Amino acid sequence: MAYRRTPAVQARLDAQRAAILDAAVDLLSECGYAGCAMTSVASRAGVATGTLYRHFPAKADLVAELFGHVVGREVDAVRRASDTPEDAAERVVAVVRTFATRALKSPRLAYALLAEPVDAPVEQRRLVFRRAFRDVIAGCVRDGVRAGTLPAQDAELTAAAVVGAAAEILVGPLTGGTATSLDGLSAFTLRALGVRHATDP
Template sequence: MPYRRTPAVQARIDAQREAVLAAAVGLLSEHGYTGCSMSAVAARAGVATGSVYRHFPSKADLVVELFRTVVSREVAAVSEAAGRQAGLVEDIVAVVETFAGRALKSPRLAYALLAEPVDPAVDAERLVFRRAFRDVFAERIAEGVQRGVLPAQDPQLTAAALVGAGAEALIGPLSEPAVGPGTVPALVRFTLRALGASDGDHARSHQPGPAADGV
């Protein structure tokens, strides 16, 4: 009969795999992909290098899974921001502020996700990553067009352009030792103008009463 792992054995294997990924996330945040060697990840996780290879046959396999793990957290944070229902324009602003704010708080990690040279397999995952963010934007833009809050436009095209422009705009600040306080507000203004909304729409969404919801 083929060997079947007991629940306890499987739980230990799963826990070790999670420990390896957590170690890799830490190294990625501190040193980028170059710091995520199999031996360095093993040392950080407190396991033998061979144990890392049992979970991930190559560094490419590890890095792809690492990228997916980190990006899923970022997409979840942005999706949550988009669904706050603070007002349509305000929700779009929240997406920009969340995306940019999280990047600027963890610049080394953000640079790794957005721009650091990587293997083709990770580049392919980057496309998935950008599409996920695009879809979050596009859903809110489409609703804005339907409700007459935003002018007619192609939500998918606008959303893709905003994600690309936002990522490109952040790459420079991410490499700076200090980020100016105007970076995120400038991105918000750019986004509103690109959408055809006004800064006044954003300002009104902060006011109490019906105007806060009636974007």
């Protein structure tokens, strides 16, 4: 007869898993992918290392689920930012500013999500994140083109360019990624969409 977990046992296992993921999010935010050693995560979560391995057989398994958890939270935030009654260009700027503001509040986490060298399974999760961000922007661009508030353009190409620019400004080696980047990033986004900005000649 197969063993069936009681509700109490399942609740305890679920609580352990949640504590492990919370600890891993904290370490990822503080130290990046490299800092998420299994022993460090177990210690932060208050569980034995063996318990951690029962939930996640390898670090790659833990980090892949961790990225999925954090990425889902970030994607939800930008989707909410896009769900406004403003015109398409303003919606895209709201998405970019939301993404950038959250990244600037936790720069180490942003670097881990966008650029830190990672294993292949984690890189796949990263691509899911970037595609989701691109798709939110592309949807706004398509709406603007249909409504006639944006010029005709390849929505996915424009969105991909905006995502790439945001990532470079926030975590790339060419800029400082400071709060003063927000207005410049917003102005760039409007120009990329084909909208004149107040500072344009």
